[in-house]
Structures are given as C-alpha cells and as structure tokens.
Amino acid sequence: MRAETRLYNALGDSLSREHGLATSQVEFLRYFRDHPGSRVADVAFNFAAGIGAISKGVDRLEARGLVVRHPNPADGRSSLVSLTRAGSEVVADAETTFQKRLSDLVSSTLTPDQVATVGAALATLRAALERDRIGVPVG
Template sequence: MTDLTALFTDLVRLETRLYNVLDARLKAEHELPLGQFEFLRFISAHGTTRVFDLARAMAITVGATSKAVDRLESAGRVRRTANPDDRRSSLVALTPLGERDLATAAPTVEAELNTWVGSVLPAEVLDHLATSLSMLRQRAESDRRTDRVPAAGSPEAASPR
C-alpha cells in the first residue's frame, strides 16, 4: 500500500524544487518571475478576467493577487480596467507586451519542464500522471475546505513567489 504521507512529501518537495528552478531561469532569461508567468498564462487562456478569479485559480488571497496584478501593471504586462458589471471589481487583460513576454517565456518553461519531467517519465506514465493530478486538483478545488482564506501574516497569504 502506498504511503500517502510520503507521497505528499515527495509532491511538495518536487514542486518546490521545480518552482525554484523555473523561477530562477525565467528571472535570468526573461526578467519574469514564475508567479507572474502563471498569471499571464491564466489571463491569456481566459481573456479578460477579474482579480477574484485570478485569486481563486492561484489559491491565494485577493489582496495578494491585487498586489501581483499591480506589479504586472507597473511592468506594462497587463491592463486593469473598471468592471462595468460590478463597480467593486476590476478586469485584467494582457497588453501586447504581456502577450509578447508570455510567448517568449513559454518555450523556456516547456524546455525546463521537459528536462525535469518529460525526459524522465515515459509518455504513458506522464499521461497517467497528468490525468491523476488533474483529478486530484479538481477534487481539491471543489472542496470548500480548500477555499479558506489564509490568516493574515501566514505564509499562504503571501504574494506569489
């Protein structure tokens, strides 16, 4: 029987190491932190989006998301506009610079992931892993316990890496 605690530990440590490698390479080659890259990917995939939707997708607080969007906006990668359907929220869209930065950085991310994951696992194992992780993520996202707002000052409340 699989030791689920050991599996969890392996997942977390692998994620941390991969995140750090990808983040360092993106910063060095594109001056784009991985957290910002993930925001750009989400916005690109969804078109114009609300800050709240970004926060929910990234599993971070709205405050941390708003600060991250501020940084992206200051860098000229996104544009924030008033939401015509809800004056309390704003909409975020990629700028041409954001689209270009995402397009330029994406092959770097793919190459790094291929080095660390794609070249290690056979295609059928990789497909099974992708399906399994997607199922687990969807389960976690549908469980209200995973939507709790982190306490102020906790590591979870921090802005994206």
C-alpha cells in the first residue's frame, strides 16, 4: 500500500503541475474516453467509490468544460457523461505525462520482466476482487 501511495502521489504531483488535474480526475477522464455515455453510477462501480463522491468529481470536470452531462433516455433520474473536445485533448496530454512519469519511476528500479510479472499478478487480483464484488462501498 505504501508503494502504491507513493506512486500515486508522485504521479499526482506531475499531473497537477503540468495539467492542473488530480490523478483521480485523469482516471475519470480516461474512463469517460473509454466508456462514452456512462452514468455516474457506472463510474462509481468501476472505481469502488460512492456515487456522491463521483458525482461531485464529475461536477468539477463539467465546470472546467472537460465533460458534459446528457439526459439518460432510459432513466430520467440519471444522466450520461461524455468528454468534450477539450476533455479529449486534456486526457490525451495527461495520459502521456502519466505514462512517462510512471515509466521513469518504475524502470529505474524494476526490470521489464519484473514489471510484467507484477502487472499480471495485480490484474489477476483486481479481476477476482471485481468479480466477487469485494471492496465495493455500500450506498
């Protein structure tokens, strides 16, 4: 956990300095890029976070003109969120910063084989946790 926290903080510092975004905001933008027209509830489920917290995060992105909410034709109580053109540009730039900084941090310590092994192990663990709905907040 400490290693993840240190990586997260270092990445966050770079993203904030270069793009004015928190790591979580970049993650939301990446999600909306990869899943256009998602509901806030979909994002909350994916990130194992509360709907209220995700909605506030989306509000901040919307205020910056990076995402837009559209009425959900299947459910009037929710809206669908999509990236704006500015959001698409920012997430592409931030993704480059994220990948470069992560590579700099990891490659100075781990070999490519170690990175592949750790990545595969974490992907397997994440899939099992998601499949079994472990760590999903209530409400």
